Amino acid sequence: MDTQTTTETFSLAQELKPKRPYLTPFNVITAPVILLGVVLIVMRFALGLGSVTNLSQDFPWGLWIGFDVLVGIAFAGGSYVISFMYYILGKKVYHPIVRVTVLNGFLSYSFYAGALVLDLGRPWNAFNFLIGNEFGVASVMFMVAWHFFLYTLLLLVEFVPAIAEWIGARRLWRAVNWVNLVAVVLGITIALGHQSGVGGLFLLAKAKIHPLWYSPLIPLLFLVSSMFAGLCMVIFEGSITSRAFRARLSDEMGSTHDTIVISLAKVCTGIMAVYLVLKIFDLLRGNTWSLLSTPFGAWYLLEVIGFVVIPGALFFSGARKQSLSVIKTAAVMAMIGIFINRFNFVFIAYNWTEPVRYYPSWMEIVVTLTVIFTELWVYRWAINRMPVISERPRWARAHEHDRDNDNRSQAV
Amino acid sequence: MNRRTFLKTMGIGSGILLGARPRIIHASGPLPDSATVLVDTTRCIGCRLCEEACAQANSLPEPDLSDLTVFDRKRSTSETAFTVVNRYMAGDAEIHVKTQCMHCSDAACVSSCLVNALKKEKEGPISWHTNCMGCRYCMVACPFEMPKFEYHSAAPRIRKCTFCYATRLVNGQKPACVEACPMEALSFGTRSEMLQEAKGRIANAPGTYVNHIYGEHEVGGTSWLYLSAVPFDQIGFRTDLGTTPYPVLTKGYLKTVHGIDLIVPPVLFGLAYLSRRKRDND
Numbered sequence A: 001m002d003t004q005t006t007t008e009t010f011s012l013a014q015e016l017k018p019k020r021p022y023l024t025p026f027n028v029i030t031a032p033v034i035l036l037g038v039v040l041i042v043m044r045f046a047l048g049l050g051s052v053t054n055l056s057q058d059f060p061w062g063l064w065i066g067f068d069v070l071v072g073i074a075f076a077g078g079s080y081v082i083s084f085m086y087y088i089l090g091k092k093v094y095h096p097i098v099r100v101t102v103l104n105g106f107l108s109y110s111f112y113a114g115a116l117v118l119d120l121g122r123p124w125n126a127f128n129f130l131i132g133n134e135f136g137v138a139s140v141m142f143m144v145a146w147h148f149f150l151y152t153l154l155l156l157v158e159f160v161p162a163i164a165e166w167i168g169a170r171r172l173w174r175a176v177n178w179v180n181l182v183a184v185v186l187g188i189t190i191a192l193g194h195q196s197g198v199g200g201l202f203l204l205a206k207a208k209i210h211p212l213w214y215s216p217l218i219p220l221l222f223l224v225s226s227m228f229a230g231l232c233m234v235i236f237e238g239s240i241t242s243r244a245f246r247a248r249l250s251d252e253m254g255s256t257h258d259t260i261v262i263s264l265a266k267v268c269t270g271i272m273a274v275y276l277v278l279k280i281f282d283l284l285r286g287n288t289w290s291l292l293s294t295p296f297g298a299w300y301l302l303e304v305i306g307f308v309v310i311p312g313a314l315f316f317s318g319a320r321k322q323s324l325s326v327i328k329t330a331a332v333m334a335m336i337g338i339f340i341n342r343f344n345f346v347f348i349a350y351n352w353t354e355p356v357r358y359y360p361s362w363m364e365i366v367v368t369l370t371v372i373f374t375e376l377w378v379y380r381w382a383i384n385r386m387p388v389i390s391e392r393p394r395w396a397r398a399h400e401h402d403r404d405n406d407n408r409s410q411a412v
Numbered sequence B: 001m002n003r004r005t006f007l008k009t010m011g012i013g014s015g016i017l018l019g020a021r022p023r024i025i026h027a028s029g030p031l032p033d034s035a036t037v038l039v040d041t042t043r044c045i046g047c048r049l050c051e052e053a054c055a056q057a058n059s060l061p062e063p064d065l066s067d068l069t070v071f072d073r074k075r076s077t078s079e080t081a082f083t084v085v086n087r088y089m090a091g092d093a094e095i096h097v098k099t100q101c102m103h104c105s106d107a108a109c110v111s112s113c114l115v116n117a118l119k120k121e122k123e124g125p126i127s128w129h130t131n132c133m134g135c136r137y138c139m140v141a142c143p144f145e146m147p148k149f150e151y152h153s154a155a156p157r158i159r160k161c162t163f164c165y166a167t168r169l170v171n172g173q174k175p176a177c178v179e180a181c182p183m184e185a186l187s188f189g190t191r192s193e194m195l196q197e198a199k200g201r202i203a204n205a206p207g208t209y210v211n212h213i214y215g216e217h218e219v220g221g222t223s224w225l226y227l228s229a230v231p232f233d234q235i236g237f238r239t240d241l242g243t244t245p246y247p248v249l250t251k252g253y254l255k256t257v258h259g260i261d262l263i264v265p266p267v268l269f270g271l272a273y274l275s276r277r278k279r280d281n282d
Helices: A005-009 A012-016 A025-047 A063-075 A078-088 A092-113 A140-167 A170-205 A218-244 A251-285 A289-293 A295-321 A324-348 A362-383 A394-411 B003-019 B049-057 B068-072 B108-112 B137-141 B176-180 B191-204 B248-281
Strands: B035-040 B084-090 B093-099 B118-120 B126-128 B186-190 B224-227
Touching: A025 A362, A063 A092, A063 A170, A063 A218, A063 A324, A063 A362, A078 A092, A078 A170, A078 A218, A078 B248, A092 A140, A092 A218, A092 A251, A092 A362, A140 A170, A140 B248, A170 A218, A170 A324, A170 A394, A170 B108, A170 B137, A170 B248, A218 A251, A218 A324, A251 A295, A251 A324, A289 A295, A295 A324, B035 B191, B049 B084, B049 B176, B068 B084, B108 B118, B108 B137, B176 B186, B186 B191, B191 B224
Parallel strands: B035 B224
Antiparallel strands: B035 B186, B084 B093, B118 B126
16 A cells, blocks of 8 residues: 655656656657757747747737646646635545645646746846846736746645655655645735736736727636636546556545545536626626627627536536536536637737737647646656655655644644 | 744735735826927828938838838838838828827836836836846737837847937937928927927817827827827727726736735635634534
8 A cells, every 4th residue: 555665765866767668659749749849949049939939019929828828827726726625625525636736736837837938038037027127016917927936936835745755855844844834825825816917917908809808807707717727627637647647546546536526516616607607797897798799799609608608517517417527528618718718818809900810830839739748748757756646655644644633732 | 723823924924925015106197398299190291201210210221212102001110110101091181190109108018017128218208128028018018009029039129119218319309200300290399398389289270180189198198199180090090098097907906916915815824724623623
């Protein structure tokens, strides 16, 4: 049962080596894409963004901001929602997935917010907002950038216990465990700021975003949609991870997977209902319902009915019937809805009167796939080594048990 | 969690969050003595000498003034042309309109920049600085779509009309385009002088002008003002931008985030405490 007793004999050289054969279907597909992507990234830095992307003066943001940053960050929203339900509300049912969600969040932020650097024209200045050259305090981008940075650090703090268990660093484990709740609380707070903030960026694009999407409520809509987007990703990623890494699954993880998915479906139903109410309220508030009969109106209805109402209803019925396949379908549909919604803000409903439209180039798509695949390689590497979905070392479990008892006596 | 840890946590938490807390700059409205150009579109003949002077003053590729096909379609400014003149037909009349950065009094681009690379100089012009990260948020924010980006450079800059600030204005000279205009379609002075001049022209020839100075109130006021014989939407201007300065659009939201950063941590600690106590009692 306890597969991690070998942590005492941790060897970095050993851990860096691949644990499985090189020629897996996943490797065969992803490795060439990553290699091509690296070439394109070199080209992009040598010759400028125009050599690789279809960006223009009218469409300064495209697939990289739309997917890597906006969609990626929304999908990483699971880390703050699960942390909230587990640590703050004390929903113990989520215990098995807290760690894998935090790992996912950390990698998403590192890679997707990190991919922002590829999109920066002057990446050597990327840290100016941190070092005070200069602080653009009136900018939503400034707030988002700081929140991204701090949140990534906080997720790392939340994940350090897993690293400590992997390398057998008990002192580090104890030190970090002490600050864990602090990291969780600050992390959730900061997540509220930047999940809404990536929407808040578009408050300034009032003259450009189609009135069906432009609204003073954009930050709130982005925040609420990040909650269900994140949970859908947890469901989606969980069903893949539990299949791909079946051998690594702890007993607890394996036996509770279905229960967790069903309770997540219930939570998603609730959040999507709130989101829908906000969308309807927004339509009435902006008095934009008359635009629904235009082509953009049809596109808007497809987004809201096809990819919010229907998946919301599927979550509801999936949770009632306890049907995992219905729930997974709902999760995938809701995730497609997030793609559509975020892309609308960046280039579909953005500058909607402009006759010449933006489409991502094949090179932008390859670089995006490179970012995703590289993240998956790192994810696989971590899952195969650290106690994320697998059984944790006995000492850590025993210590956590003691700590809980301590807290209990202090709290009462 | 006990009380000591709780208080300590709160201290650290609010310290971090307050440290990163932006200070909101308050709009003071257009300054009456900021540098301003008045464009009288009824005087402009479309000679494009302003384009040529601009290219020379900013070391940009010089336009071919004899090429009249440029008027066949509406042009935008670009990273190599900071000002362009477009021709509009209003009835039988040809109307020429020079466009460039409007140098807004309380500008979207300035408030959008996370490193203050776009700065409002005290004399009025908005200039770009090299600490720019190249995120292009200013391009998303600008309602006039004036910041342009060098997509084919490894060290790209944001390019737009500089108001000839560093090269001419600080030496007491007019912008190059104003000096080049043979028709006095461009006048340079302080904002209050130019507004007075514009109002005088409208009052003296009410049949010539529509009673509107574009830029007096649009997006909170701009440093380039326009007079026209026909309604502005007929000569390529957006008349749906409103009079609210753009930074106001994000101000309330940013304040809300500061509120969240202060109020949410204690609430979460409280909830965590309650849920733990509940679990212990069960």
